[in-house]
Amino acid sequence: MSRRLSREIAIQSLYQQDVHPEADLQMIRELEKKVQGEDLGFYRFLVQGVKEHHPKIDPILERYVKEGWKLSRLSAVDRAVLRVATLELLYQPETPSGAVLNEAVELSKAFSGMETSRFINGILGKLAKDLDQLREEIQ
DSSP: OOHHHHHHHHHHHHHHHHHOTTOOHHHHHHHHTTOOTHHHHHHHHHHHHHHHHHHHHHHHHHHHSOTTOOGGGSOHHHHHHHHHHHHHHHHOTTSOHHHHHHHHHHHHHHHHOHHHHHHHHHHHHHHHHTHHHHHHHHO
């Protein structure tokens, strides 16, 4: 098991919850079964963290999405990738930001393709430059 798989399953779970808010919890539990051991705690941190900090994460992301765009205009999977990466950047400073960005870009390539991964990289790259200020803001 790896953190990448935890991130991947967390993105899938958050996608399901975003697209199908009324979705049966059984679907989410089935996804969670793919994560085991110490990575289960990391998976839960990501999913629960995005849910808990959603009101802070989304407005921050809105600042870094292209001018005139809204986060809601992005696909649900792209929103999930951005939310997971932003949660890690803001609330898990012990993980190097470069690693978080790289994982987000790779997962974006897998879920959405090369073009979207560049877009995700651009948003997160700008956000990462402001991390100290953003971490102070959310305190």
